[in-house]
Amino acid sequence: MDKRISNSQEAEVRKGPWTMEEDLILINYITNHGEGVWNNVARSAGLNRTGKSCRLRWLNYLRPDVRRGNITPEEQHLIMELHARWGNRWSKIARQLPGRTDNEIKNFWRTRIQKKLKHGEPFGVQNVMLTDEASTSTTQVNTTTDEGAQPGAYTHMHDEQQTANPDGMISEFSTESSDNFWTVDDFWSMPSLNGD
């Protein structure tokens, strides 16, 4: 993604995956100063990112209250209901699902539900939910539930925090945090974030 960015460009505005250092800087800055104007956040924090990029990263990934991982059947139900009512108003739908981001819901819809609709399966909350449960459960068994399916943001990062209960709820973040396995949650347990 960012591979075609020249060095000179990169010195101005970085694109592509966020690094651990950038995340730390952003979290630290927002913790101490609040969100404010995103372009200022990017500049003041010393990040060579656009305000847009910072905002997106914060909202979709770094926010302490963001829930990631399995969408519960209840949430699926709600998403389908709200989508039927509002259409692709992802941000609006996301507001009804605390901790979920519009991006996540959008991705969920596209990868799970839209796929089913394409295959001609009848559009029904019950139907999609049940079949989706079945399909995801089988695939997730093969992929050791949920973990490891995605690299998170960093090539060296594990998304171990996506530890799900059988009912799909995020139960607890993994405490595993060795040199190469750390999580966003680790950020929030860092003492330096609580003051500067």
Next chain:
DNA sequence: AAGGATGCCAACCGCTGCGGG
């Protein structure tokens, strides 16, 4: 075991609406 296909998600892009000067 290797290579291709598929699934999933993070991040970017472009557009729109809004508020301030």
Next chain:
DNA sequence: GCCCGCAGCGGTTGGCATCCT
């Protein structure tokens, strides 16, 4: 009323992990 900058939104893309043959 117009212009500009910003925030927010939805669509799209790129890349990694896993599955399948």
